[in-house]
Amino acid sequence: MRFRLLLSCCLLACTLLLTPSYSQAESGKTRVLMLTQSKGYTHGSVKRKDKTELAPAEIAMVQLGKQSGLFTVDCTQDAAADFTKENLKNYDLVMFYTTGMLPIKEEDMQYFLNDWLKQKGHGFIGFHSATDTYKTYEPYWDMIGGSFNGHPWNAGNTVTITVHNADHPAMKSFGKEFQIKDEIYQYKNWQPEKVHVLMSLNMEKCNPKRPYQVPVAWAKEWGQGKVFVNNLGHNPQTWANPVFQKSVIGAIKWIRGDAPSAVPVNPELSKREDAKAAAATKAAEK
Numbered sequence: 001m002r003f004r005l006l007l008s009c010c011l012l013a014c015t016l017l018l019t020p021s022y023s024q025a026e027s028g029k030t031r032v033l034m035l036t037q038s039k040g041y042t043h044g045s046v047k048r049k050d051k052t053e054l055a056p057a058e059i060a061m062v063q064l065g066k067q068s069g070l071f072t073v074d075c076t077q078d079a080a081a082d083f084t085k086e087n088l089k090n091y092d093l094v095m096f097y098t099t100g101m102l103p104i105k106e107e108d109m110q111y112f113l114n115d116w117l118k119q120k121g122h123g124f125i126g127f128h129s130a131t132d133t134y135k136t137y138e139p140y141w142d143m144i145g146g147s148f149n150g151h152p153w154n155a156g157n158t159v160t161i162t163v164h165n166a167d168h169p170a171m172k173s174f175g176k177e178f179q180i181k182d183e184i185y186q187y188k189n190w191q192p193e194k195v196h197v198l199m200s201l202n203m204e205k206c207n208p209k210r211p212y213q214v215p216v217a218w219a220k221e222w223g224q225g226k227v228f229v230n231n232l233g234h235n236p237q238t239w240a241n242p243v244f245q246k247s248v249i250g251a252i253k254w255i256r257g258d259a260p261s262a263v264p265v266n267p268e269l270s271k272r273e274d275a276k277a278a279a280a281t282k283a284a285e286k
């Protein structure tokens with residue numbers, strides 16, 4: 001399935017006041033803390049024009065929460081003030097679109113990884129450069145599944161992605177295969193034995209080619225909590241795309257428990273994808 005990314009002018013033109021990080025969510029709705037702080041490269045999707053406006057990705061998530069009636073979002077670019085043990089207790093789910101070594105105290109990060117995130121009903125969603133965060137801090141990359149190691153497929157590249165588990169709530173909107181224009185990462189510290197890969201680049205149909213699997217989205221259990229990672233989201237247009245937004249809704253429903261789906265580790269799939277990628281690269285060199 002091929003879809004075009006559509007830019008919603010009204011979405012990007014919309015101006016929202018920053019939401020206080022401590023607001024109480026409406027009863028029954030998932031309470032989301034979205035951290036979009038950059039201590040490295042700042043992506044356009046999370047770049048605020050000034051201190052009173054949200055960035056395109058933040059606007060998209062706030063509006064999606066309101067439209068779906070499923071969740072509320074508090075956005076912050078101040079991890080030191082808002083990503084604390086005390087404040088995390090106000091939330092059910094954390095979203096990261098971040099880069100670099102964030103100013104989070106060690107005790108707060110340890111609480112997040114070893115207590116908060118392992119609680120039933122809690123979850124973490126990492127978008128795009130969440131894997132370009134804490135790359136030298138093993139407890140974090142062990143949780144998220146891998147670390148950014150370059151992007152041979154830049155923001156202007158159109159890539160073909162194969163969905164390995166089209167039944168997962170976060171994958172249903174994509175179908176079994178689709179094309180998209182977005183920046184795609186390759187990874188180090190990649191641990192296929194610890195994750196359930198949901199989709200990967202189809203190396204036969206992508207340029208440039210690489211002789212190894214390039215996962216694009218995956219999920220895992222973390223104690224009784226859940227982790228979902230999606231590489232997509234470099235381009236602001238991605239955040240306005242309804243197919244991408246439906247994927248986010250599916251991921252949140254999966255974390256909430258509204259849409260159960262098993263995510264057994266599938267390293268054998270990664271081995272098969274490695275072999276396919278190697279064969280595709282070799283064929284292209286002839």
